[in-house]
Amino acid sequence: MRKPTAYWEYIKIEELLSLQGGLEADDRKITNDEVMFITIHQIEELWLKLALRELESARNLFVQVPVPEVSLAAAVRGIHRMTELLKFAGDHFALMETLTTRDYLAFRDKLNPASGFQSAQLRELEILAGLPEEDRIPLGHEKSYMVMLRNHDGSASSASERVERRLEDTPTLRATIDEWLFRTPIQGSTPDRAGDAETVRAFIEAYSRAHAKSAEQALALALSSALNDGDRERLAARYQKEVASARSFLLAEELPEESRARRSRIRAALVFIESYRELPLLAWPRAVIDGLVAFEQAFVLFRQRHARMVERVIGRRTGTGGSAGVDYLDQTALRYRIFRDVWAVRTLLVQQSVLPPVEHEGFYSFAGPQE
Numbered sequence: 001m002r003k004p005t006a007y008w009e010y011i012k013i014e015e016l017l018s019l020q021g022g023l024e025a026d027d028r029k030i031t032n033d034e035v036m037f038i039t040i041h042q043i044e045e046l047w048l049k050l051a052l053r054e055l056e057s058a059r060n061l062f063v064q065v066p067v068p069e070v071s072l073a074a075a076v077r078g079i080h081r082m083t084e085l086l087k088f089a090g091d092h093f094a095l096m097e098t099l100t101t102r103d104y105l106a107f108r109d110k111l112n113p114a115s116g117f118q119s120a121q122l123r124e125l126e127i128l129a130g131l132p133e134e135d136r137i138p139l140g141h142e143k144s145y146m147v148m149l150r151n152h153d154g155s156a157s158s159a160s161e162r163v164e165r166r167l168e169d170t171p172t173l174r175a176t177i178d179e180w181l182f183r184t185p186i187q188g189s190t191p192d193r194a195g196d197a198e199t200v201r202a203f204i205e206a207y208s209r210a211h212a213k214s215a216e217q218a219l220a221l222a223l224s225s226a227l228n229d230g231d232r233e234r235l236a237a238r239y240q241k242e243v244a245s246a247r248s249f250l251l252a253e254e255l256p257e258e259s260r261a262r263r264s265r266i267r268a269a270l271v272f273i274e275s276y277r278e279l280p281l282l283a284w285p286r287a288v289i290d291g292l293v294a295f296e297q298a299f300v301l302f303r304q305r306h307a308r309m310v311e312r313v314i315g316r317r318t319g320t321g322g323s324a325g326v327d328y329l330d331q332t333a334l335r336y337r338i339f340r341d342v343w344a345v346r347t348l349l350v351q352q353s354v355l356p357p358v359e360h361e362g363f364y365s366f367a368g369p370q371e
C-alpha cells in the first residue's frame, strides 16, 4: 500500500525554508530585510517558471497545422494564466518597497556585480515569446546579455546554458502566431486558394476606404471644436497622416518587396478578426488576440512596476549589474514589444457602421466552411 502523503513531504517544506540564507547560508545570520529581499526574488523566479511552462505549452499548440479548435481554447487558458502570473510578479514589488534606501544599502555591496539582469528565466520568457534580438538594449558597458549570464571567468554557467538551450528551442510563440494568422481565412479565402492575393488586396483597399471615411468623420468632429486656423491645419494634417499610414501599414510598404505579401496578409487577418468579431468561427481567434494583448500589457506593466520600485529604493544610481539603472529599465518598458502588429492594428480599427460587408459569411458559421 502507498505510504500516506504528508503535506511537508509533498511540498518539500524543510528544503524550501532552508533556501533563504544568502551568502551566509543561514538566515539567522542576516537581517529580516535581506531575507525578504532573497525570498521575493525566489518567489518571482517561481512565477517566471510557471509562466514559462504555459508559454511553452501555448507555443506547442500553435505549432500544429492546422491548429485544432480545441487547442485554441487550451491556448487561451494558458495565455490567461501567464498574464495573471506576470501581474502577481509585478504586485510583489510593493513588498520590496517596504525596504528603505538605507536598509538596502546595508547589504547591497554583497550583491555586486550580481543583478536581476542575470535572471535566465526572464530572458527565456522574452526569447520564447519572440522578442527580436536586434531590439535588445545593451547594458551600459555594451556587453551582450549572454556575456552577463556567464561565470566571471567567461565559462558557461547554469544560467547561460539554460538560455542557450532556449535560443535553440524554436519556433517562438510569435513565429507560430504569425504562421497561424497567415493562414486565417479573409473574406472566405485562404492562402492556398487561387486568387487569394487579389481577395486580400481587395479587402485591404475596401478597409482602407472605410478607415479614411472614419477618419473624415472624426476630423469633422474635431474641427467643429477647433479654436483657430492653426489648430484646424494641424488637425487636418494629423488625420491625413493617419489615413496614409494605415494603408501603408496594411500593405507592409516599409518592408522589402519579397516579405511584403506575407506580412500584409498577417496584418489584414488581424484587422479581419478584430473587425468581424461576432462571426462564430472567429470567436476563438479573437480570444487568442485579446489574450496576447493582455499578456504583453502585463509584461510591460511588470517592467514599469519594477522600474518605479527601483527608482523609489535606489533612485537613479547605476545598477549593480552596471546599467544606467532606472533609465535602462524604463527603456526596456518603452521599447520591448513582441506582438507589435497585434498592437499596431488597434490604431486603425473602425466603428462597425463603416466596415466593408463580409463576403462568404457562411464560411465562418459554427458548421464550419460550407463553400
Ligand code: HEM
Binding pocket: 040, 041, 044, 045, 096, 099, 104, 114, 115, 116, 117, 118, 119, 122, 306, 310, 313, 314, 318, 319, 320, 321, 322, 323, 324, 325, 326, 328, 329, 332
Ligand atoms: C531593491 C530591489 C531591487 C533593485 C534595487 C533592483 C534594481 C535593478 C536594476 C538597477 C536593474 C538594471 C540592471 C542593473 O544594472 O543591475 C535591474 C534589473 C532587473 N531586475 Fe531588479 N531590482 C530589485 C529587485 C528585483 C526583483 C525582486 C526582481 C524579481 C523579478 C528583479 C528582477 C530584475 C530583472 C529580471 C532585471 C533585468 C531587466 C531587463 O534587463 O529587462 N529585480 N534591477
